[in-house]
Amino acid sequence: MNRLAHLKLNTHLFATDLGDLGAGEFFCPNCGAPITAADQKCPNCHFDLVAYRQQTTGEPADNKPASEVAKKKITQTAATDKQKAADSANNVATSAADILSEINSEENPEEIFKKLKAASTQIAAEEPKLTPKKGESVASSAMESRRVTHALDKTKDISDLVDQVRAVSNDQEQAKIASSSAAEDKAQQAPALKTDQPVKKTVKPKATEDSQAPVKRPIAKKLEQPAEPVKDDSQAISATETAQKGSKPTTNEKKTNPEEKVQRSSNAKKQRSLRTWLGVLIALIIVLLIAFFWGKAHYSRQAQLDRTFTALATEKPSTVSDVMVSSNKNLTLNLGNSRPFVRYLRANKNYLATSKKQLKTDSKTTDGTLSFVKTGRTFIFDKYQLEIKPIYRLIKTDIPSPSIYLDGQNMTAKKENTVQKIGPFIPGKYTLTVTGETQNKTLKRTAYPTFLAADAQTIDLTLKPVAPVIQSNVADGQVYVNNEKKGDLKNGQLKLNSLTWQPDLKVVVKKTVDSKTYQSKAATISKNSDGQTIDASLPQFLTTTKAQNSLEQLYKTVSSETHGQNKSYQTNQQLANYFTQGASADWYSRLNKFIQQAQMPTSNIDYTDFAVKVNQVQAQSLTDATVNFDVTYTTHYLASSGKQPRIQTFRYTTAHLKTTNGTTKIVDLGSSEQKIADNNANS
Missing domain, CATH: 2.60.40 (Immunoglobulin-like)
Known part of the structure; x- marks a missing residue:
């Protein structure tokens, strides 16, 4: 709807508004019949107009409806209106009809406003002079005159409305410039601009010289300036009609042809589709970034090493065989052949911690058994695997055809040889058994070796x-x-x-x-x-060494007493101390007698030496033991006798020794004295 149509509609509504006529001035406030300013009572209902005019101050009456009180009462006299119309007629030569016919809807709004104002002035100047027709009463002629006066009065409002519309248009133009960029974007997508909330604006009407109080004319609603000039008069909607229908703000909608609507719909769909795909792309990128950083941490070398050694720490053969691979294609790890390595881990608790520490910085352990190497990729991340180095061993025996078993599995080579090679097998703790035949005897040898990569390559299993x-x-x-x-x-x-x-x-x-x-x-x-x-003596019992020492001390004392300088020997308390019964012991008496015979001058004996050798000790208890020993007698004669030394060896098998509080003494040397050697000198 163009601006001209909009203006015509608004002026029409204001022209037919009863409140603009001024209640009590031209129409009876009681019955609504036309009256004149000079009437004291209504010709129709006889309402007291004088009293009413004295009570009113120009504001709308309380009993008037809201639709009739849209503007303030205008107090103008008919004489003043006619004088202004006459003055305007002198300056305007063209009739009001001609001026209105020249208005083009495509013209500049300012030009339209000027022509409308000129038309309203021309209409006032062309006020007809009504005279009673033949046969018509003076009252009817006066009534018609009032109607014409009313019409002329309304034409003046056209001029006021032009000024008001221009002011509203200027306000809307300023509001449009001050709007935000977001509102502009929204306005471009919307099919038409919507009006803001209705704004009430009061415009003071022109006052005549006879007016005792200023007359106020209310404007129905403030119109929002449309974004572009409206071209179709058929779509004009006035602000007053909009307010009367639903008290809703007026909206100037822009006409859009079907192609533009289809294009807008297509563009909107494309934008929604683009936003959807953009959202999906962003979500996908976020997911990929999360997956990348998670994978980078999860598949790092250190993380894979930690998971591998955590599995090894379970010491379960099935788990160990899953996390390790053999570096030799001839050996595949499984539940069975992984057991020796598990046995080794159980016996050496620090091996895993030491190996893990070494593999953090190096690719293999110092013993060469384990390696942590890159074997490929998982997605885009490096994949690492723990490798164990299989080993071989040489088994050496002293028989030509041994049978070799490793953890019960026959590893014997087909070719008979005293040295055989076995393997490959996983490092660990094994039970190794070798059997063979020699000297008509079946020999069997079992060992429990631990095989690691750095160990010796040859194992001696001599049978x-x-x-x-x-x-x-x-x-x-x-x-x-x-x-x-x-x-x-x-x-x-x-x-x-x-x-x-x-x-x-x-x-x-x-x-x-x-x-x-x-x-x-x-x-x-x-x-x-x-x-x-x-x-294989027991130290808690009498040992051979202790028995040997006790007997040597005894015979050393006897030897010293046989020397020639001891001719006066009678008894020796030191000798008695070696026996549990002292001087009462039977063997003390025997040895004492031997000493006395050696000191006789007729014996020609210079001295006798003794050498003791304990053969066996048989302890019956922690204190008592039977001793088997030999004593060698070497008798030296005086040089003057011309005799050679005589050497004799005697064996005693039933000597009884007793240990008390760590001290060993002789109970008896036994009765089984046997000469086992004699050089028979001087015979």
Whole structure:
């Protein structure tokens, strides 16, 4: 709707508004019949107009409806209106109809306003002079005259409305310039601009010289200036009609053809689609960034190393075989062949911590067993794998065709040889068994080695039979070889038959006394110990060394008393101290008699030496023991006799020694004296 149509509509509404006529001036405020200013009572209803005019001050009456009180009362006299119309007629030559016909809807609004104002002035100047027609009463003629006066009065409002519309238009133009960029964007997308809330504006009307008070004319609503000139008069909607229908703000809508609507809809869909795809793209980028940084941390070398060693710490063969791979394609890890490595981890608790510390900075451990290497990629991240180095070993024996078993699995080579190569197998703790036939005997040797990459490559598993004699200082006891019982002592001895030698072969003797078990120190059985005697004495009992020392002290004292300078020897208290019964002991008497015979002048003996050798000690208890020993007598004669030294050896097998509070004394040297050697000198 163009501005001309909008203006016409507004002026029409104001011209038909009863309140603009001025209640009590031209129409009866009681019945609404036309009246004149000189009427004291209404010709129709006889309403007292004088009293009414005295009570009113120009404001609308309280009993008037709101639709009739849109503007203030205008007090103008008909004479003043006619005088102004006459003055305007002198300056305007063109009729009001001609002026209005020249108005073009496409003209500048200012030009339209000027023409409308000129038309209103021309109409006032062309006021007709009504005279009563023939046969018409004076009252009817006066009534028609008032109607014409009313019409002329309304034409003046056109001029006022032009000024008001221009003011409203200027206000809206300023509001449009001051609007924000966001409002402009929204206005471009909307099909038409919407009006703001209606704004009431009061315009003071022109006052005549006869007016006693200024007359106020209310404007219906303030119109919002449209963004562009409206071109279609058929779509004109006045602010007053809008307010009467729903008291809603007026909206000047811009006409849009169907193609523009389709184009706008298409553009809106494209924008929504673009925003949707842009949102999806941003979300995808965020997800990818989160996944990237999570993966970067999760698949870092350190994180993979931590997870691998956490799995190894479970010490479960199934888990260990899952997190490790063999560096040799000939060996595939599984539940079975991973057990030796698990056994090694259980026996060496610090191995994992040490290996992990080394692999943090190096690609392999110092022993070369484990390596942490890059084997590929997981997505875009490096993949690391723990590799274990399989090992081979050489098994050496002294028989040509041994059978070799590793954890019960036969590893024997097809080619017979004293040295055989086994592998590959995973490092760890194993049970290694070798069997073979030699000297019509079946030999078996078992070892429990730990194989690591840095260990020696050759293992000596010599199969050699040995039969040592185990002798102890106890008469009876149990013999154990590498914690395996081999037999019982008899008279303090046991010969081990069918024993296969191996390194670190150890033998111990155990004896139980009063429910308490005593054990000898471990003695080593060497490869060359076949037929040899191995001592396995218990230190808690009388040992061979203690017995040897006690007997040597005894015979040393006897030897010193046989020297020639001791001719006056009768008794020796020192000799008696070696016996538990002192001088009353039987063997004290025997030795004392031997000394006395050696000192006789007729014996020609200068002195006698004794050499003691303890053969065996058989302890019956912690205090008492039977001793088997040899004594060699060497008798030296005087030089004047011309005799040679005589050497004789005697064996005593039933000597009884007793230990009390750490001191060992002789109870008896026994009755079984046997000469086992004699040089028979001087015979």
